[in-house]
Amino acid sequence: QVQLVESGGGLVQAGGSLRLSCAASGRTFSTSTMGWFRQEVAKEREFVAAIRWSGGLTYYADAVNGRFTISRDNAKNTVYLQVNSLKPEDTAVYYCAGGATIWPARRTGDYDHWGQGTQVTVSS
Numbered sequence: 001q002v003q004l005v006e007s008g009g010g011l012v013q014a015g016g017s018l019r020l021s022c023a024a025s026g027r028t029f030s031t032s033t034m035g036w037f038r039q040e041v042a043k044e045r046e047f048v049a050a051i052r053w054s055g056g057l058t059y060y061a062d063a064v065n066g067r068f069t070i071s072r073d074n075a076k077n078t079v080y081l082q083v084n085s086l087k088p089e090d091t092a093v094y095y096c097a098g099g100a101t102i103w104p105a106r107r108t109g110d111y112d113h114w115g116q117g118t119q120v121t122v123s124s
Contacts, residue, residue, distance in 0.1 A: 002026040002113045004096045009118030012086055016122070020081040022096030022115060033100035034079045035111060036070060038092035038120075045095065047106040049081060059104035064090075086122045093117040 008020040020036070033052055039045040049070040050059045058070050069082040079096060099112030 002098070004098055004113055004115035006094065006096045006115040006118040009094060009120045011121045011123065014087055014122055014124050016086050017082070017084045018086070018120060020083065020094055020096075020118060020120075022079040022081075022098075024077045024079070024098055032098065033103055033105045033110075034070075034072065035097045035100065035105055036079075036081045037095045037097060037108065038090075039095065039117075040092045045108050047108075048094070050100070050104050050106065051079060052103060057103070059106075061106075083120070086120075088122045088124045091120060091122050093119050 003025045005023045006020060008018055010018060012018055033050050035050040036048040037045045038048050047061050048064055049068055051070045051072055053072060067085045072079045095117045096115040097111035100110040102110055105111060
């Protein structure tokens with residue numbers, strides 16, 4: 001059974017930083033794309049960033065490019081999202097996704113597995 005568990009969310013002031021983690025278990029994602037998405041209340045889930053397990057190729061949404069960094073630790077089977085220079089509009093539940101076979105995988109339907117989400121709240 002595949003499981004993705006996010007952690008690292010919280011309340012932070014504008015301009016602050018957080019490091020989100022996504023621990024994967026139950027299978028190896030070594031040949032697939034992992035991604036981060038976010039969802040605000042009453043809005044659709046939107047793509048944030050993606051990374052290929054093999055080679056570490058990355059891709060970002062325009063809204064976060066230059067502020068967020070996605071990375072992975074193959075030995076720990078964990079994907080990270082470093083979020084810097086946070087803005088109030090970054091407030092959302094952040095979800096980890098896994099198992100996409102295409103690149104870049106920017107749609108929710110590209111992914112087979114999802115975590116439960118972690119809340120990020122940015123105060124002004």
